[in-house]
Amino acid sequence: MHHLGMDDDAFIRGMVPMTKREIRILTLAKARIRRDSVVYDIGAGTGSLSIEAAFQAEEGHVYAIERNPEGVKLICENAKKFQVKNLTVLHEEAPAGLEGLPECDAVLIGGSGGHLAQLLDALDGKLRHGGRIVLNCITVQTLMQCIEYMRERQDYTYEAVQVQVSCLQQVGPYDMAKACNPVYIVDCTKE
Amino acid sequence: MHHLGMDDDAFIRGMVPMTKREIRILTLAKARIRRDSVVYDIGAGTGSLSIEAAFQAEEGHVYAIERNPEGVKLICENAKKFQVKNLTVLHEEAPAGLEGLPECDAVLIGGSGGHLAQLLDALDGKLRHGGRIVLNCITVQTLMQCIEYMRERQDYTYEAVQVQVSCLQQVGPYDMAKACNPVYIVDCTKE
């Protein structure tokens, strides 16, 4: 059985930025993925979130949507490496590519290409009541767009946290703090 | 089914300090609890970690060890509230109380009462190979004791991170950052 929060090094990464382990764990936990969930992973990057979501939704399905061809290739390689069967990769820039997908229970958003409101509108047509959208924001602008969108919707609530992780690197006799960039995690629930 | 990372408010808390949600999620993920795991939760406090561990180890068992009578009472109340059956509460100050317990796969340490090396020695006699000890440290001294202990053991590896979470409180039209105290999470693997 695969546990939540695999080592970053377990994934094939290339030059594509990857969600760090602690952020991955929190994002997946906040998405409340069940065994039979349908999950979209938008801006899937290396696919590390998609792969872990697929392990959690073992009787469900994950759709990884990524516009960058290098990302698409990495996701496929990682899916193969981890023998994940319940994962479909779409080479699209969301919201393009969403129409044909089944309704979903959870959405992970790592990147929105700058069209967040439009993307959230499109996702709303797909997300079941009680479902969750979890965004990882590394820019103030994306955070603000998400907050503004959610504040205008009466049928969503949101909770936002900023998470800053530093790893203690073991260098000879020392443990030296090495910071990861802070990430805002916004989890939005559709009533 | 219970998801990992329940709301802090879901637990009966009293005046006892409680591990915050994000730290709870990361601690439990790093402990790699399986469906059939035996887990010790030492310095269990309100029992929030114990309860969530018990949901994960649904065919296993959790032993919550707590020296503070108010804590013991809260753990029992929370176990009752969440109808958790696979949880045993021991009113002891570890390592007292450990002898009679079955071998374990994972140990969570929230408090050590200042006898950390002695406690880790006792736990070593109980922890299976491949098992994990995950400590939450809020003092420099506890962190240092843990690191020093693990650096002297050839049969353990450890990974330490510091996690700082700030919640964005929704106050009228504003989202205002409210910091939680930083926590060091050390996860130690027995080879």
Added chain:
Amino acid sequence: MHHLGMDDDAFIRGMVPMTKREIRILTLAKARIRRDSVVYDIGAGTGSLSIEAAFQAEEGHVYAIERNPEGVKLICENAKKFQVKNLTVLHEEAPAGLEGLPECDAVLIGGSGGHLAQLLDALDGKLRHGGRIVLNCITVQTLMQCIEYMRERQDYTYEAVQVQVSCLQQVGPYDMAKACNPVYIVDCTKE
């Protein structure tokens, strides 16, 4: 001589929130106050920034502007306690009260009452070229308004940092981390 960064406890505080020492030091350093500077402190609160600015601008002058009567009272008490002569307190909600003031070299903004763009427009009419506006933001909205304003101005540059300070409290044999809320410090230079 007074040094930069007096103890928080040195100030009379009442119930009014006060800028913590480390944030005060960074804010004042980034404002680049000279011996002869004219400084505005807007939303001056307890006056801790005003007092320290007045020590730095010993041949200049500080104007503390505060809408809250309790704040005004505290600033006056602190000015008296520290025998500061080059400080004038205005009981106004800025931009009201700015018209009659002399041109300035530095502006400190701790609170804007939600009219930040209007306030920055008014300040622009008073700020000398090469002068600096330094904002402390504790909400995402204020940060975003400031950034958006500065991005539209060709004649300003800005630099923004987020600062998170945790104090190690000495509790018996332990040093325990206690987080202060994170603050964004934006310093804006008028070309």
Added chain:
Amino acid sequence: MHHLGMDDDAFIRGMVPMTKREIRILTLAKARIRRDSVVYDIGAGTGSLSIEAAFQAEEGHVYAIERNPEGVKLICENAKKFQVKNLTVLHEEAPAGLEGLPECDAVLIGGSGGHLAQLLDALDGKLRHGGRIVLNCITVQTLMQCIEYMRERQDYTYEAVQVQVSCLQQVGPYDMAKACNPVYIVDCTKE
């Protein structure tokens, strides 16, 4: 006049790690350097702290002590660039090199080469009553050694904070948080 907290880019840096601006500002403020102070900067690196200390102690003197030849060269180059006259560079590994120096009012410690207790003993013979030692610690071990030393001394008090700074990098239309490594700043006062 030079202001406190010059841009990191103002200094000639080479490959030697440099104390980041915000940490430099806080370190110098906590050292309470006066116009006539004698300051030691131990493990001076690029000399950025030494140079700024020399500006503050314009009628005093700064002794920069550095064991690394590349560091010594950089300090000299920076002193020349900023036309600093009241700075002496010693190519030594402290405590070697301290004997011949005059008594001091403030000590900045960026690196101790692993002999911190011995170094603090030697410094105690040189530091005036009321003087300050300010350490920047990036490892848990150095922090702990400093705390342990200071807790055993009845004639010193200390205050420790952890500071985590993230810069918002302006990337096209976005402001993206980029973390600096967290630093513990310990300031110690000799009664």
